Amino acid sequence: MMILEHTAKAFDEDLHEIAMRVSEMGGLVERQLVDAVNALIHRDGALAAATVAKDADVDQLQREIEERSVLTIARRQPMAIDLRQIISAMRVATDLERIGDLAKNNAKRVNAIGEDDFHSLKLMRGLEHMSDLVQDQIKSVLDAYASKDVAGAMVVWKGDEEVDAICTSLFRELLTYMMEDPRNITFCIHLMFCAKNIERMGDHATNIAETVVYQVEGQTITEKRPKGDMTNFAGTT
């Protein structure tokens, strides 16, 4: 009995350690997303470089979470719900790492887009709006994850439709600029890739929402997720 209690306590401590790292990773990734968009809006090369550099910390945290999770499983042999908690932590870390990668890609475009545009303020506002929305999604889904809140996760899961809709309307606007003047093309393509990256971050937030449901209920969502219609242009996954 003493041994069982000891194992349970050790397992809880391991789990707590892992959860702390997931939370730390979430904070870093949210920061990356915001910094990348600010760097784009203000053409801030130094902020962009710092955002790119920070991605190594995010990657490192993911590896740590993965390795600690696996070691915990090997040492404590958890079953059922406990096992799901660890699998969930690894899944969330994988999605956060991908969000970090996408933010890094956005930051990398700061130098490429340069200063050579004149109509960009409105477009940048569109990008910022998308980014704010996705940041909210990430924040909410990580809260839902931390508090095992299935209802909260489902709100995020359903909210992704709005992100898709904004992305599609931004794509249309960008397309108009490109048609109007070929000198806008390069700049607009970069912005399209940035918007698409942010839209993908939103997809990862919905993946995390699915993980919350899996963690709590032990099953995967089978309902088809509502997606904004993007097949005609932005062609989302």
Place this chain on the structure above:
Amino acid sequence: MMILEHTAKAFDEDLHEIAMRVSEMGGLVERQLVDAVNALIHRDGALAAATVAKDADVDQLQREIEERSVLTIARRQPMAIDLRQIISAMRVATDLERIGDLAKNNAKRVNAIGEDDFHSLKLMRGLEHMSDLVQDQIKSVLDAYASKDVAGAMVVWKGDEEVDAICTSLFRELLTYMMEDPRNITFCIHLMFCAKNIERMGDHATNIAETVVYQVEGQTITEKRPKGDMTNFAGTT
């Protein structure tokens, strides 16, 4: 002693089961990549739809690999090299799942690009060439993974530079077409996203190469991977 032997044998069987699924997943994903590009080249909507549909099988296999891996760790408590083998299988499955997603995204664009272009053959050949190269990379790295061949994995790891170079030159060509005639813009943007998707598949092949090194040598590659210069336009991660 009998018990230890039994455990070792059961572990090997588990590992074999997992490896079989990784191999099956690799085959499906290679097929997805090829089919998506063929569907694009021949504007084959039925092939595109089948490619999109098959992605569910790939996702399902990833979940199975993940769950079996975790159960194996919990039951057999493997240590050191054995544990690395399981972590590696999960990592490879994650990368394969992403490649499948990217192929699905390419297939989804078939309906969107329609028939409304006249200069597309040369551009499509460029895409096909990239796709062939990346397919080779995926094939080679999965062989290296199956045979624990570090040297083979490093060839793939270094070969990604060529994929990036082709992607960059294709982007330049697409940009020229867009500048020449705004009616080409929509079509060319779809092709840019397709090319970028294939380039990202190549990145996942290099991730798998890194996993092969980790599996065999227990450490991560610290050398900086040579990347084709894409920051000026395609802005690769």
